[in-house]
Amino acid sequence: MLAPKKRDHLLARRQLYLNYGALSLATKLNLAGHDTVLVHGEHRSPTEILETLRAADKFPSKYPLMLSIPSYYALPWAREFCKLAKSAYPDSKIVVGGRWVVGPDPEWFQTMVPEADQVVLGLGEPIIESLLTSDASVHQRSIAPTPSYTLDHLLVEGHAAYQPSIEASRGCGMGCQFCEERDIPLERLRPPEAIARSMALVQEQYGGSEIHPYMQASLFAPNRSWADRLAEETAKQGRLGINWRTETRVDTLRPGAVASLASAGLKVVDLGLETASPTQILAMNKSKRPDQYLKSASELLSSCRDNGVMVKVNVLLYAGETEQTLAETRAWLDNHAESIRGVSVGPVIAYGPPRTAGILLDEWAEHGARPVDPRSAFESGITTMHLSRDFDAASAERISLELSRRYMDADAYFDLKGFSYYPRGYTRAQFDQDTHSSDPVTLPFEIAPRTAA
Known part of the structure; x- marks a missing residue:
């Protein structure tokens, strides 16, 4: 994220949150024989992360760059990162997932991150290998049971800190x-x-x-x-x-x-x-x-x-x-x-684009609440409330x-x-x-x- 979720201070910037959903996908790819690494953006700049991937010879690649967006607070970072990646390597393919952000309204999401070549609406385990070669622009919502395998934390860049x-x-x-x-x-x-x-x-x-x-x-x-x-x-x-x-x-x-x-x-x-x-x-x-x-x-x-x-x-x-x-x-x-x-x-806080946030906002209005900015749902997916x-x-x-x-x-x-x-x-x-x-x-x-x- 560009800034911490709640309040921006040094202690908040120290925090590390393991994206265990993305690690589940990386683990499954690794078990299938693919060379996989999971890099967390943390509060590092998109430019720094892109340079990290290039220095490790992980990007560009014949395989897609897969980006997980676990929160609407991570969306501005993701938008900037995808723009940089496409600007540097226009032929690179970017696959974006993160069911809470992508799934509620994929059409809205694609206007937010137009550089995404493919978006995945649901859980990725059932289709993760197919994403390496698929050309579909939108992958419909899928479900997956809790994996039986143990997450491989060695796939995480700097895993010892997490x-x-x-x-x-x-x-x-x-x-x-x-x-x-x-x-x-x-x-x-x-x-x-x-x-x-x-x-x-x-x-x-x-x-x-x-x-x-x-x-x-x-x-x-x-x-x-x-x-x-x-x-x-x-x-x-x-x-x-x-x-x-x-x-x-x-x-x-x-x-x-x-x-x-x-x-x-x-x-x-x-x-x-x-x-x-x-x-x-x-x-x-x-x-x-x-x-x-x-x-x-x-x-x-x-x-x-x-x-x-x-x-x-x-x-x-x-x-x-x-x-x-x-x-x-x-x-x-x-x-x-x-x-x-x-x-x-x-x-x-109401999270999501108007299609989903509107349902909550209507109900909360009955309790006397109102959005600080009615445009927030469309512009960021984050609507703070009075x-x-x-x-x-x-x-x-x-x-x-x-x-x-x-x-x-x-x-x-x-x-x-x-x-x-x-x-x-x-x-x-x-x-x-x-x-x-x-x-x-x-x-x-x-x-x-x-x-x-």
Whole structure:
């Protein structure tokens, strides 16, 4: 990306996000015998990345240059990169995927990136080899189950800096109004035996050094039996030293499974609470029973605390947010603060071109929200919102930072970010130096002396 997704400061620019979807495609090509490399743009310029490919003799090539755009925030970078590539080598073929960006409206996307020779609307595994020789301009939406193979992180340029990923399942289908996967059915989790083997293989890829894999699953929902089996399998393979992270909803991960998951290495959970206001729970379609939803959240937080699992709670300021609904969420978080390591807060944003964003914008208008710029959906695919009469876009951003700082200091922020997103080997001393070099107004944590060990 040209700039970080939320707030642009030095700490945000340090973060590395492994594109595990692109790595799945690279791994499949490599297993089929093709010489493959995956290069992340990070916050490097498109010119620098193009020069990196040329210096490594990877571009130009008789094979297509395949570009993954995982977010609308990456679209400006991708547009500039494709222009540069075509300008330098007009005969090069560029294939572009990234189902969240390409799929909703391929005609709109092609006006945004006209240099793309081919666009892929869905998941790429079923057709990835055919893309090496195909001439079709648009490849229709396809689906693919969770791959059975282990991602080959050695294919990633500079892989040692990235924390690895292990894909556990795909899909969600829970129907939350703001979520891209609301209608994609949830798959079964891969068998615990397969997960444990992948952990062992990935650690071998990293030369046996310490790793903190992210268990990738849009909805991580293991039952007690699955969790018990994972603990058994990781113990058999001696993998109790591997600590890992995942994300889930407050009402799908059962508290009774947490002890076994912690024994199997679970150390951090990104928990999608989103709100503790009954009004907003209903508005988001998170649950038809807000009381039960919040009870489940309380029980899960307690279980994580008791089993030494750090919890980062995700909070979403939603359309129609008021002082009262915010106060309800704040009070609930206050009551559970001892079980929370950190909080990530942000206002809701409509992603997508007019064809898809318009559906959300119409619904949010019924709650009193309106776009900051009605042209944004067409121009960028990112529509920021005035949430209500109580919170315009500026005040929603201010409240987001205030709420994050209320529950998160520098220690907690480093623990959470350092576990998964900062380069492996990034030290607390480097973090402190980068914090000192950043504008404190932009930071989502309270700057305070480190706590005693």
